[in-house]
Amino acid sequence: MTIRVLLIDNHPLVLEGLEALLRTFDHIEVVGTAATARVGLERAVQTRPDVVLMDINMPQMSGIEAIELFRENLPQTKILMLSMHDSKEYISTSVLHGASGYILKDVSTDEIISAIEAVAAGGTYFSSGVSAALLDKKDNAASSLLTTREHDVLLLIASGRSNRDIAQALAISEATAETHRKKVKKKLGITTTAGLVRFAIDNGLAAQEADIPTTG
Template identity: 55%
Template sequence: MTIRVLLADDHPLVVDGIRGFLETYDHIEVVATATNGEEALAAFAAHNPDVVLMDLNMPVLSGLAATEIMRERKPDARILILSMHDSPEYISTALRHGASGYVLKEVPTEEIVDAIEKVHAGERYLCTGTEQMIAPERGREPLTSREQTVLLELASGMSNKEVARSLDISVRTVETHRKNIKRKLGISSTAGLTRYALEHGVLRE
């Protein structure tokens, strides 16, 4: 059975390289390519591929947004994220948006083919090393109500001093909350906290 693949990535060299090695396999056919999320949606509608190989960071419309829309239009769409980002945030976010799997661009080409086959068969695929990264998140310690409040204020751009003043607590207490929030969420940066808050409805755009 031929697996019909839509390849979406905004880097022409990446597209050419991946398309070239995929087409050396008799059972895989690249039916279309796209350089942004909007093109990917159009190609998805026109070609109805078996598997979409999707980059996360693309212009016009991101891979995450395109993934979500594809799953809304076709709930059984098989979408495999191909990314250079190996952080737990990216991986878990992609899965929450409906991705069927996640594979890093740096893996051997044989693993990408294996991922396509697994996703096509209806399985979830996480490339070597990523399963361990997101495993802690599934059994993650929940945030306390105070930590959720601190997260909201930090994510909205307030400094530690401003949060302390707003909640009538010490700056040191805010720093402790901040450290605990980052530890529980597995997030290392303030930008990551903001992204988490947006994605989980804690903070609105």
């Protein structure tokens, strides 16, 4: 299945490099590029991309400011933020505004592709390089509210895993994974997956997935 991608970055070399890189993959189609968020939005309305890969720091309008405009005009399009900054504030604010992922500009080609694939499939993705930022602030909010299994489910949800992925990782059924997801939402008073991701980020949990025992 081809993933249609629109690139937005005000640095010509970055834009050209990303475009050339993505065009080497048969399952990814670059449908357009733009140097500003406003132009990018216009092109996105015309081309209807599956994923918008967008820089944060741009003239006229920042990538974060643009997220809500994209969500309003193109609710089916997923937003993947691209940045040089691993600031927790940037990451958290991006998610709050509706971004599905956040990657750093110095990540590997494989990680860029993995991020695009993950958000295109309806999941979330955080660059490995943002782990330190995500772990800057920890508290026991989740631990005091959730069981150990629910805590593990929350971490997997925050990393963009589907119920099927969660079931495989924890050796449970998909129905049980969905039940855990509902219980986590109810206990935390959160109604959306994006809200769970934001909670995990704010509590320094989103980078802890590697600590979860798996059966694989």
